[in-house]
């Protein structure tokens with residue numbers, strides 16, 4: 001198997017936790033993994049991007065080539081488009097529908113949705129609302145992780161285990177609510193796929 | 198582990214007695230890892246932040262003098278600050294092993310330039326290690342210490358952002374005990390009086406041949422043969438990954454020389470030049486190796502960044518490398534035009550914002566172009582809606598540039614500097630200003646932390662006024678402020694007053710960084726110092 005994923009969002013939205021959970025899940029399955037993070041300057045409310053590569057074969061580059069990503073997974077809709085030139089023609093774009101508006105010239109959200117819908121394989125879900133229902137809004141990143149699991153060839157159980165490993169220190173309740181959020185995201189993506197076929 | 202963490206763990210496993218550093222992206226996590234490591238605590242490994250890169254380099258050299266292994270890390274521009282100590286450490290040589298890590302930042306993800314510090318290693322004429330991946334980074338630290346102790350020289354390890362901040366699984370080794378405290382055999386070794394320095398320098402020059410031999414034999418330099426000799430490819434460090442990424446099962450059809458240790462392995466280079474028609478050099482950073490092989494007259498069969506096969510600046514990637522091999526141009530596809538820029542910004546509720554709002558208003562009557570800023574979160578005051586500053590050059594340059602501009606007649610001139618930057622390299626400039634009686638207003642925006650790099654300790658904590666007084670600023674012109682919207686008018690009035698003063702004044706807007714509110718250790722220190730009690 002091989003999954004090259006670009007994660008995107010705004011500094012502070014928790015894309016590193018998504019990467020860490022998938023990364024742990026990959027290691028449980030003895031897969032190779034490389035994950036590039038963003039630190040420093042760009043974290044201050046700016047656009048952030050991280051790459052995650054998982055494969056059954058050794059991985060060379062920390063960076064994913066342009067036009068080679070299997071998936072863009074974004075916790076913010078405009079940010080999902082910022083790295084579009086990395087996506088393969090048949091790759092998946094999976095994004096949260098809720099904009100994070102911290103700039104004056106944030107574009108009309110409908111034009112953003114329209115751009116996203118131009119992509120053949122896409123999923124848009126309201127991760128904030130879903131997270132709010134089953135856990136807390138803060139867990140919207142785990143909702144997006146759940147949506148992505150539909151398209152990554154790693155057993156769901158290992159993803160749960162991955163979440164346990166990164167949130168374990170924060171207690172059982174926190175861990176469970178993140179797992180719930182993840183499962184709800186997966187369900188929402190399934191529903192989206194059915195409705196938009 | 199992150200590349201940075203792999204280096205830190207390797208240091209601990211190789212038996213370092215101390216780690217010295219000043220924060221700087223992308224090197225910061227090396228020290229942070231050691232600070233949080235149980236192994237480091239149990240073995241009493243020194244792991245406190247230094248005030249700047251020069252003090253860190255010198256402390257590391259001192260530890261080496263005492264016979265122990267030391268690690269020193271900094272971002273690339275930090276080595277400019279530490280350069281005096283670094284270059285001279287090559288002349289003194291070491292006693293215990295010493296490795297200096299330079300974390301370079303091609304494409305300037307969070308830096309003001311993309312200087313390639315392999316040049317510093319070459320300049321100092323010492324061995325350089327440049328890992329391809331996180332595992333090599335780990336292994337190279339072990340090897341580097343052996344090399345350093347064998348030849349009694351410091352060793353430079355050059356990494357880049359991509360390696361530092363990318364995670365991979367690491368196989369570690371069992372820890373080696375720390376060195377015993379032992380003085381240098383030659384009691385004169387570290388005294389660089391001309392007569393001794395000349396002798397030491399000749400020893401260093403004499404060792405160069407051995408450094409090359411070590412490179413020839415090193416596992417980190419590999420000649421990997423390929424059937425198609427129309428092209429040979431030399432990769433430096435991480436560039437190797439961008440090459441093999443393009444081939445199924447990493448099988449490159451051309452001969453490849455994978456370089457991870459310098460000085461360059463001469464025989465392997467000759468082998469490549471003799472068997473291949475053309476040679477493509479792929480290196481992240483400056484075209485250092487390419488330039489060496491091309492020579493002054495520019496041998497035509499050497500390709501790389503200089504002949505346009507690869508872009509002259511910026512970080513490499515697999516697409517650019519493939520295009521260079523195929524002699525094609527690679528153009529990045531544009532992204533949808535609806536996507537707006539989202540630049541980094543100061544946090545909501547940040548004290549720097551209130552300081553700038555007041556400063557902007559106080560300066561209205563004088564006009565724009567008078568604020569000399571420095572490096573830190575407050576540099577983001579350059580963007581809208583503040584547009585509050587005119588310069589940001591290198592750490593410490595605010596006070597000194599304001600002084601120079603005031604000397605030229607730009608009065609009033611204002612310097613804006615953060616607390617950590619002030620102790621890093623603002624103090625010496627302040628002394629210049631005091632001695633010159635310069636008519637400048639210095640705003641030291643104190644948030645109790647080194648904010649931009651993630652909230653590390655600030656050496657300035659609780660001692661800024663004392664330092665200013667100590668170097669001779671008139672206490673009547675040192676004013677402290679609590680920057681909040683409620684105090685806006687008061688601050689404006691006070692700034693105006695000091696702008697009118699014909700001499701050095703220091704204004705300290707003081708409020709804790711909102712990102713550090715959960716830091717318990719800091720909370721205790723702030724309370725002990727009574728910082729929040731004063732207005």
Ligand SMILES: Cc1ncc(C[n+]2csc(CCOP(=O)(O)OP(=O)(O)O)c2C)c(N)n1
Pocket residue numbers: 219220221222250272274275278572573574575592614615616617618619644646647648649650655
């Ligand atoms: C020579 C050098 N070392 C380190 C850095 C990395 N760096 C950039 S800003 C900064 C810290 C600034 O801290 P402070 O002055 O307290 O301002 P704050 O970010 O907290 O507002 C550091 C360490 C650098 N740019 N140059």
